[in-house]
Amino acid sequence: MRTATNYDSLTKGQLWRTDTKSLVGGVVMGVAFMLIQQISGRIDLVLSPALFLISGITWATFTGVISMIFKQPAGIIMGETQGAIAVATGLSPVALFFLPANGLGSLAFSLVAWKLTMNKWSHFFLAQVVTNVVGNICVGMGLYYVLKLPLNVVLVSSVITAGVGTIGGTILTKLIVDGLRKSGLTQ
Numbered sequence: 580m581r582t583a584t585n586y587d588s589l590t591k592g593q594l595w596r597t598d599t600k601s602l603v604g605g606v607v608m609g610v611a612f613m614l615i616q617q618i619s620g621r622i623d624l625v626l627s628p629a630l631f632l633i634s635g636i637t638w639a640t641f642t643g644v645i646s647m648i649f650k651q652p653a654g655i656i657m658g659e660t661q662g663a664i665a666v667a668t669g670l671s672p673v674a675l676f677f678l679p680a681n682g683l684g685s686l687a688f689s690l691v692a693w694k695l696t697m698n699k700w701s702h703f704f705l706a707q708v709v710t711n712v713v714g715n716i717c718v719g720m721g722l723y724y725v726l727k728l729p730l731n732v733v734l735v736s737s738v739i740t741a742g743v744g745t746i747g748g749t750i751l752t753k754l755i756v757d758g759l760r761k762s763g764l765t766q
Contacts, residue, residue: 594693596650605645605653609660612641616661620670631718635740638714639707639748642681644755646688647697654685673721680717687713700753707748711741 619634626632641661646654658681665674691706719737722728728736 593650594689596653601649601653602656604649605656606660608641608645608649608653609657612637612645612657613661613664615641616665617668617670620665624671630736631740632743635711635715635744636747636751638681638684639711639744640751640755642684642710642714643688643703643707643748643752644759646685647692647752647756648759651686651689654689655682658682658685673718673725676717676721676725680714683717684710684714697756700749703753703756704745704749707745707752708741711744711748715741715744 615637616634619637620631623631623634631638642654642658645657649657659678662674662678662681665671665677671677688706688710691702691709695702695705697703697706715737718740719733722733722736723730
């Protein structure tokens, strides 16, 4: 059973929100997410095409924050907006796999946040672990099928990317959500 916390304005036990604020927020944040991912994705391609370190952290953070604030379907809208633009702009050879990674990753975070109070670091960490594993399975399939990387390289890349995304995403998501809550900018 959920108990009242200072996060209730963010979670309220909801998984789904279809008010105008959340739907428009999903689209607007999708555009912002796309801009950040275009920059971080290109930096990652310079560093290593098989690792998504900077873009993995920004992906995990945006996925968590939007899922906490606007719920679903805004999280899916945000993720699919970014994914579609990544495909259209040729952000990465595996950009097509960002579409399921973004949608499923957002749903994964939302499901964990829906079940937990999200008032502890461990809750954010668990939500990010699930989100990053789901997202990196999708992207890992792209690394394997599109880039034709050996399975052991895909596994190492996915584990490193998921680990970095989980740690960075947990820290940034919690700090941003706490800041938004304290500022009164949320409901």
